[in-house]
Amino acid sequence: MSRPIRVLVAKPGLDGHDRGAKVIARALRDAGMEVIYTGLRQTPEMIVNAALQEDVQVIGLSILSGAHNAIVPRVIELLRQNDMEDVKLIVGGIVPDEDAALLKKQGVAAVFQPGASLDAIVGFIRGAVPA
Amino acid sequence: MKAAERQFTTISGVPIEPVYGPDDLRAVDAAREIGEPGEFPYTRGIHRDMYRGKMWTMRQFSGFATPEETNQRYHYLLAQGQTGLSVAFDLPTLMGYDADHAMSEGEVGKCGAPVSSLEDMEILFRGIPLGEVTVSMTINSPAPVLWAMYLAVAEQQGVDWARLSGTLQNDILKEYIAQKEYIFPPRPSMRLVTDTIEFGAQHTPRFNPVSISGYHIREAGSTAVQELAFTLRDGIEYVDWALQRGLAIDDFAPRLSFFFNAHSDFFEEIAKYRAARKIWAHTMRERYGAKSERSLKLRFHAQTAGCSLTWQQPYNNVVRTALQAMAAVLGGAQSLHTNSLDEAYALPGEHAVTLALRTQQVLAYETGVTNAADPLGGSYFLEKLTLETEDSANHYIRRIDDMGGMITAIEAGFPQSEIANASYRYQREIESGERTIVGVNRFQSDDAPIDLLQIDETAGRRQIAKLAALRTRRDNSKVTSSLDALKRAAEGTGNTMPLLMDAVRAYATLGEICDALRGVFGTYTETTHL
Numbered sequence: 037m038s039r040p041i042r043v044l045v046a047k048p049g050l051d052g053h054d055r056g057a058k059v060i061a062r063a064l065r066d067a068g069m070e071v072i073y074t075g076l077r078q079t080p081e082m083i084v085n086a087a088l089q090e091d092v093q094v095i096g097l098s099i100l101s102g103a104h105n106a107i108v109p110r111v112i113e114l115l116r117q118n119d120m121e122d123v124k125l126i127v128g129g130i131v132p133d134e135d136a137a138l139l140k141k142q143g144v145a146a147v148f149q150p151g152a153s154l155d156a157i158v159g160f161i162r163g164a165v166p167a
Numbered sequence: 168m169k170a171a172e173r174q175f176t177t178i179s180g181v182p183i184e185p186v187y188g189p190d191d192l193r194a195v196d197a198a199r200e201i202g203e204p205g206e207f208p209y210t211r212g213i214h215r216d217m218y219r220g221k222m223w224t225m226r227q228f229s230g231f232a233t234p235e236e237t238n239q240r241y242h243y244l245l246a247q248g249q250t251g252l253s254v255a256f257d258l259p260t261l262m263g264y265d266a267d268h269a270m271s272e273g274e275v276g277k278c279g280a281p282v283s284s285l286e287d288m289e290i291l292f293r294g295i296p297l298g299e300v301t302v303s304m305t306i307n308s309p310a311p312v313l314w315a316m317y318l319a320v321a322e323q324q325g326v327d328w329a330r331l332s333g334t335l336q337n338d339i340l341k342e343y344i345a346q347k348e349y350i351f352p353p354r355p356s357m358r359l360v361t362d363t364i365e366f367g368a369q370h371t372p373r374f375n376p377v378s379i380s381g382y383h384i385r386e387a388g389s390t391a392v393q394e395l396a397f398t399l400r401d402g403i404e405y406v407d408w409a410l411q412r413g414l415a416i417d418d419f420a421p422r423l424s425f426f427f428n429a430h431s432d433f434f435e436e437i438a439k440y441r442a443a444r445k446i447w448a449h450t451m452r453e454r455y456g457a458k459s460e461r462s463l464k465l466r467f468h469a470q471t472a473g474c475s476l477t478w479q480q481p482y483n484n485v486v487r488t489a490l491q492a493m494a495a496v497l498g499g500a501q502s503l504h505t506n507s508l509d510e511a512y513a514l515p516g517e518h519a520v521t522l523a524l525r526t527q528q529v530l531a532y533e534t535g536v537t538n539a540a541d542p543l544g545g546s547y548f549l550e551k552l553t554l555e556t557e558d559s560a561n562h563y564i565r566r567i568d569d570m571g572g573m574i575t576a577i578e579a580g581f582p583q584s585e586i587a588n589a590s591y592r593y594q595r596e597i598e599s600g601e602r603t604i605v606g607v608n609r610f611q612s613d614d615a616p617i618d619l620l621q622i623d624e625t626a627g628r629r630q631i632a633k634l635a636a637l638r639t640r641r642d643n644s645k646v647t648s649s650l651d652a653l654k655r656a657a658e659g660t661g662n663t664m665p666l667l668m669d670a671v672r673a674y675a676t677l678g679e680i681c682d683a684l685r686g687v688f689g690t691y692t693e694t695t696h697l
Contacts, residue, residue: 050258052347059594075695106273150478151607
């Protein structure tokens, strides 16, 4: 049997609304993935460091506060500095279409906006991570 | 699916019978359990004449970009017939950081108005007479600091504190339970809340120092019963702390106010508000021996459910909000916020917030639902649902009593995991199609894009520049001595409010004051319960 997909679910920035992050973490776990949840108020440095320590294939960032344009590029830069460009970075939360397009251009694998189904997120991760 | 197989439940999963009738209420002593509007146990409302006597306060939660831009929005809303103000602060302010702190990067002015010093508070209320307009402030962990700034602005306007009317959210327990915007550990936080209750009882007889909030508990995914039970149990915790401080119940209980969610299940919500009043009245009288009628009456603000708004087909949100608002009114709310149709995307634009305010005005002045008090009272279904809601909430309250109170329950992760379970169940119901969300999992169609409010990216830089100028302009020796005095008070057991007043008058910043308190109290990190 192949090793389960390892995912870091992270909540960057000051926002404390963690309903979505926790629901996603559970859904990924129910889908057979190994999920590490960082808890709240993580800096990009803490997130990338945790991803490195935990040897994950996927990082999921939950951002609802509108701070994505400040936070996500910093995470991408740190992944590059640590030679972790093979880690898939996914963003979920309140991200307007134009920002989502911009984030994808910068290297985000997928942006899931409100109303995205859990099945779609699970399916995307399975498709994106080589077995 | 055949009707016989299908489960009919409220949105929270409470089973519903096909029909209700006299048999459902036969064993109920109506005079004792339901009563009359304006009479104990206030199931039917706290006033006999209800909205004939006083219309609810229309209070749209608002704040964005900078204090200057937010002040303009307040003037606009008041000009449109809004009857009270409600301040949204940005995330750095909610977390006790100045605009120029490293953690504030990218967050200044995004989710509310940034207030780093008394100067920002002065700008926020420029031209707004605080003796006449009631103001609600959604601020929790640093609430005593922001309240001190507000009181200082009132002084500058020459308004006697005794005339000030409004509400400080200041409900730290629900932060640990649901919204997670805490700074200090629970016990020192409770001490600060108690300081404000005591200070308010002495100096601001018309101001609500705490708004005990279920709204955020519900938004985090709880059921209606969990929202009700955890909120009322939080209220009990605040009362216990104030009594231990030596206050008399009737000296502070009349100024405790509540804040509930108005979600989509129409009758479940109305039952929740009615049960809330009844449980609180009994609790105040029987558990605490309150004598003043004002102590027994649960007054509440309601806000329509942000979590029910959808990104898909956003105009549907206008309809959801109108129906939710009607439930709040039929449930006897004292003030109301209606969400704007664009809030699944962003902070509301002016057009959207105006439409949300108009929704309340249509409800108040066109629909006729305000003509009679508790117009649904006596409905077999609603009365039965009210009784069941009361029983289920009391069951939770007793469980938390048995655990040793809300702080021990929070430390054990009890309310947090109850809510996480409920929210996961709800999401699964949407995924499986058991629960329909129009435009999301049924009746989908392509949406026309809507115009959104853009927060000017220069807002943060402007705030930082203003703060830098303030730090050089003010008397820094006065700042230092006021912060030293505050630290000594925090280390002791006295009330911190007078020291906070001195610090804000010296233009010590929010971040400096919170850092002084962090040094004494430490900070809190939760154990996550997935």
